[in-house]
Amino acid sequence: MKYVDEFRDPKKADRLLREIRGLVEQIPVCRARPLQIMEVCGGHTHAIFKWGLEGLLPDRVELVHGPGCPVCVLPMGRVDDCVALAEHPNVILATFGDAIRVPGSRKSLLQAKADGADVRIVYSPLDALKIARDQPDKEVVFFALGFETTMPSTAFTVLQAEREGIRNFSLLCNHITIIATIKAILDSPELTLDGFLGPGHVSVVIGTAPYGFIAEHYKKPIVVAGFEPLDILQSIVMVLRQLAEGRCAVENQYRRVVPEPGNGPGLAAIARVFELREFFEWRGLGSIDHSGVRVRDAYARFDAESRFSLPGLKIADPKACQCGEVLKGVIKPWQCKVFGGACTPETPLGALMVSSEGACAAYHNYGGAHLAERRRAASPEVAA
């Protein structure tokens, strides 16, 4: 298939892997410890597991799975707020499919639906707006979540609703920003990351300029990467090449999709509809300053937080879950005590097992569970 097969060519993959092995020999830090490269985006995590890329890399290159899955980092209290809204008798709750199974402290949206709540899966916020248009006697609330990637579509939907004068549509805004999150990771005291694979989809919207601080201030290379296996391998080569040459820069491997300046109209819509929250709670990571957005006062009539009374409770994650440690790269998914046992994609305990972009689900779905058993047997202290 055009534009797909070219990026899955095994011979080219072989060449890139040879280049990776050669570059590793030239990077001094690799002699002391494995090089750590974080793929920020959940889409990359999914692709890395799907294509078995981790197993192809030399031992001295370690991929750290970052927090770039918006469903995975949604705190339990926000899910509870959403369930409370869904249980409101006059509300139709519209959500993306991967958010419907995220466990809240009482139930997930799927369980709320089973209990009689009107929860509907949509592919776009415009689908939710259509429901509102078709059922004016109902309040339609869209469960808005995602990084900068999905913010423009939500913002444009709000602007469309305003243009049409639709009054029964609102959103529960859980949009978050990746840049503040990368900065929070870079400010961690025990940071051992050597470079980043930058998020391809987010970059379509924001361009590459906002990543400049990573190279300039934190002296780490970052390469905006595509999602096919050759994209990822080539991006790793580009990061390693910078490290071998002693350079730190923002580079764009995903040029066929990511324009350097980003998406101007999309950014303008975001700026018009949303404003930064002072802080936002992330599952597993805690509160991160300037990492979320809310609906501006001018559009408060489309803001479910203004229109409905919500519980707004802060709920801790289940104790057995080690999603936070996995998100911070402290442990690998298979090192979590409940991975593959109490926590599976069918019955997820933690959010990282819910979304296909979550590191645990990706690991589990592509044979990671067997690998986990082998590694546990090899290092019994991990299972303790």
Next chain:
Amino acid sequence: MSADRDGALASLYPFLYGTRKDEAKDNAALLHSVAEKAAHSIAVKQVFFEANKEAVVAAAQGIAEVYRRQGRMFAMGNGGSSCDAAHFAVEFLHPITAGRPALSAINLTADAAMMSAVGNDVGFAHVFVRQLISLARRGDGLIGFSTSGNSANLIAAFAKARELGMATIGVAGMDGGEMGRAGLLDHCLVVKTDSIHRIQETHVTLYHILWDLVHTLLADDRGALAVPAGPGARR
């Protein structure tokens, strides 16, 4: 890059563009956060003390017993809880209320040389045990603060305290962890929340109350808050 695009990015990432957010809104969110956190702190304390008031009195009686038999209290903890250990000890050593006597209390986290020596030579799990071996004797008491209840050096010290015949009091958070399960404690007080800040805030209130109760118990020497019934009962 256009000015519009720059403005949009600056509104999303003010820290990258040297811009500041609207001060009034910032302030409103911060004020809301203060109220929310204070309310949470109050609620956690209310729930804990309502559920544990008898256990708190019993722990105070345990400490009072240590002092009645001329024993000393030892206190320990890690990180923020080491500050609680120090705070607990100083409350007893340097009473702020006139007319209350100074009581012997030793903060086991204070000796940096001992902590680093044992930590380096033997292991951090032994930093309190080694001090108890040389300092403590039968009839003394040991109180340990741990937000998770799982600190290995506290568990080891409680085991040694049991061996030595000391009174043992554990102050924990979350589900009490190993401290709650190990069967090494005469008194175990657990603040059942996952917020470490709220746990530690409740611990501070708890040891202030313990200090107060211990002095009250020692002052009238009733041995318990309840007045024994029947002939000869003292008033």
